[in-house]
Amino acid sequence: MSAVPVQAYLALALILFCIGLYGALTKRNTVMVLISIELMLNAVNINLVAFSKYGIMPSITGQIFALFTITVAAAEAAVGLAILIALYRNKKSVNIDEMDAMKH
């Protein structure tokens, strides 16, 4: 099994995180923003798993932590979607520009 160097995992995670961040900050559609956040979480998961195997002190903790993150991400996606649907019912829109009710 050819050894994939740790830098490759980290680079992938970095690229994934940047794409997610870019999406979260620029997309107009709230669903796309939520998906972008998922991308960023998964980039973190890749990092956790990569370090649990190739880190200075490899252990199973990183992988368990990744499982936790996936669980929390699922819950977050559920809550986020619920809020989104509630907003959509009120505003008839999923455009994130119009969701600025917290400024006052």
Place this chain on the structure above:
Amino acid sequence: MMENAWIIPLFPLLSFLFLILFGKRLKEASAYIGILFTLASLVYSILVLFDRFTAPTYKAEGVWLTIGDVQLTAGFEVNQLNALMLVIVSLVSFLVHTYSKGYMQGDDRFPVFYAYLGLFTFAMLGLVISPNLLQTYFFWELVGLGSFLLIGFYFYKEEAKAAAKKAFIMTRIGDVGLLIGMILLFWQAGSFEYDEIFAAVEAGAISGTMITLTAILIFVGAVGKSGQFPLHTWLPDAMEGPTPVSALIHAATMVAAGVYLVASLFPLFTASETALMTVAVIGAFTAIFAASIGLVQKDIKRVLAYSTVSQLGYMMLALGSAGYVAGVFHLMTHAFFKALLFLAAGSVIHAVHTQNIEHMGGLWKKLRVTGPLFLIGTLAISGVPLFSGFFSKDEILIAAWAHGNTVLFWLAVIAAFFTAFYMFRLFFMVFAGEARSDMKNVHESPSVMTLPMVVLGVLAVVAGYVNTPWFGTFLGDWLVEDNHALGHGHIEGPAWIMIVATAVSLLGIFLAWLMYGKQSLSRDWLTSRMPLSYSVLYNKYYVDELFSLTVVNGAKFISSFLRFLEVFLVEGLVKTVTGLTTSLGKLGSKLQNGQMQTYGTVAFVGLAILVVIYAFTGGYLK
């Protein structure tokens, strides 16, 4: 009696306070309050005057303020001049209060009028018993305020409003001189007290130039208040006020305040020949200047106003010729006959509802009381023998002659001729001949108006006999007793002066009769011969126009320049500062727009900057 003289000004003050508080409920009954309180003042003043005949000057003072080593005092003083002024002011005020009950009948602001009259009387009485310059100045300004309120009583009339403002501003210009003079005197003599100032002057503690300077500066204040040239223009305009006010303020009392001020500082003026000369020249010039304007005016009150200005000039001429007694004597007689003339004019206006003498005529038969009383006043002011004005004018002419002011003496004689002429022109135009316009419903005024006139009429005849060359100079001797600085009680003069004075006044009356009474001499004799001089006189020598060209335009130029500075410099600076702050604030508020993504971007950029700093510095900012 004299130790309680402070109570005299308090009566009208009480009347003022009472009427301000309860006037609305009392309505026309407020007249009785005013009349009652001024009557109390009058009775008390007369008692004080009689007391002063036998007792010496009474002066009481208490410390009011202590500043460092200087103590400012407040109190009152009853000397001869003050006692006399108390009676004049309270008498005229009482009569005007009574007269106004008829004249102001039916006015909506009747109680307010009486309240203002009370305030004015309080200020004027306070002024004449002040023992020091500072207190005098306070009351001096209060008098100005009272005058302002009363001139502007018909404030819904534009002219009245303008006249009130003009009177206030013009007298304020004079007051600046008075204030500076006062401060200089305080600096030099170390006190505002009249006695101490005179003592310092006599001891030679003040240099001659400084005496001249302070005396002239104080005279500037008197010029403003007494309507002397060139600050006289407010007085004729002040005739916009109700006629009783003109009688009280602009004939008998307030305008006499300037003369009173010069008289009460007389030892200061006599110490400087230049100051005396200034007073005399301004006085004589004003006398003839105003008299010549009076020749052609058409408004009954304006003729009287110019005659007041001219007579005040006479008083100044007397004081400037070291004729203390003559000036004060004329002040007294003038107060009586000029108040009489104004009240009679008010009665005429009350009857015919116009002030233009071109529209009057033939009123002698209709106004059987006012007519003779007006004639008495006219005879008195014209200096016809046996009337009060004759004696006092004679004193002034003698004083001017005795002091060696020959030119001023002849000016005064010509002014006396003018006075006789324009006063009888007025009399004939109003009372003689036939009515020149529709004069129906002309009726004599009620007795509440005629009785005060009768009292003044009697005084206008007999007041002169207290100081005559024939029966003794009681007033003069009494005024200067115990005080050598005031000069002699009587100045001897050649007998021909009296004959000349009589001759010119009779000549003036005769000429007026020819032109306006018998009408055998054409009325437009002057108009047709010298149209230019007529229009110059009719337009009052264009003094108002000159002022508006020079002073007013000058002030406007300065103010527009300052406005330019204000708009572009000051406001520009302020706008830069506010603009900067506003744009900073706008930038901040753009960030706080409720957009999640903006917040996220800002947070990310901030984090990125922190990381960069961390990377370059290793975690510590050096």
